[in-house]
Amino acid sequence: AFKFPAGSIIVFDKGYVDYQWFAQLTHQKVSFVTRLRPKTVYQVKSSRNVLATKGIIADECIELSSAHAKKRGSPKLLRRIEFYDTDKKRTFEFLSNNFHLAASTIAAIYKDRWKIELFFKAIKQNLKLKSFLGRSRNAIQTQIWIALIAYLLVNFAKHMAQEEWSVQRLLRIIQVNLFERKLLRSLFVPDKKWRKQEEPQLRFFL
Structure with a gap:
């Protein structure tokens, strides 16, 4: 208790x-x-x-x-x-x-x-945080903190995405490309061709 x-x-x-x-x-x-x-x-x-x-x-x-x-x-x-x-x-x-x-x-x-x-x-x-991997206080707090950090990062990435894109849509895109090594910018703004010299400006990879 x-x-x-x-x-x-x-x-x-x-x-x-x-x-x-x-x-x-x-x-x-x-x-x-x-x-x-x-x-x-x-x-x-x-x-x-x-x-x-x-x-x-x-x-x-x-x-x-x-x-x-x-x-x-x-x-x-x-x-x-x-x-x-x-x-x-x-x-x-x-x-x-x-x-x-x-x-x-x-x-x-x-x-x-x-x-x-x-x-x-x-x-x-x-974030589909419906069950916990551990039952100790530390395990539950750790999983919640990880979920919060992930949620904040996705919200930050939302600023790079196309207009009217929801956080839910961004999460679906990330899930589909989870095992691909791609720049987040190339995923969230797919219609624009990024030049090689622009790539070092953003180092967030999946």
Whole structure:
């Protein structure tokens, strides 16, 4: 299990709900932000004033009252924040054990999680990073770093490519020519005849 230093803030999807873990994080003074699962049973203990201009609909101190939550040792009190996202045109309910940050900050923290999710989704789609060759922390981090470096290099090469070429198309071209010793420029701008004296200007080979 991961260990986080006191004062950390972790964000995760509602699929990772574990009430016993919530209690452990709270005891370790680690804040968390997640989504409140639909049909969660709780009692509102108190409410705070909200700023509707920032999309906050409700900011409440709640106690989970389901038998499962109590059996798993859920924290006595948690914070429920209801937020309306103007970009997605929908309402979200967040659950947190942090009572110090502003409700709008809690919502912004979870919104940043979406950016991270989109980032890794792009890596999975473009670099086929769907499984790991090793299970140790070092092996996983190494493979992710290699994928990131490859992705950055391809994005850099995109500047040399013809207009309207996507990163996905560049990756397909590289895959087809993976075992050929060719200049990247000759692959990405195939319609132009490069003179021999221009070749030393670019030393990126496959």
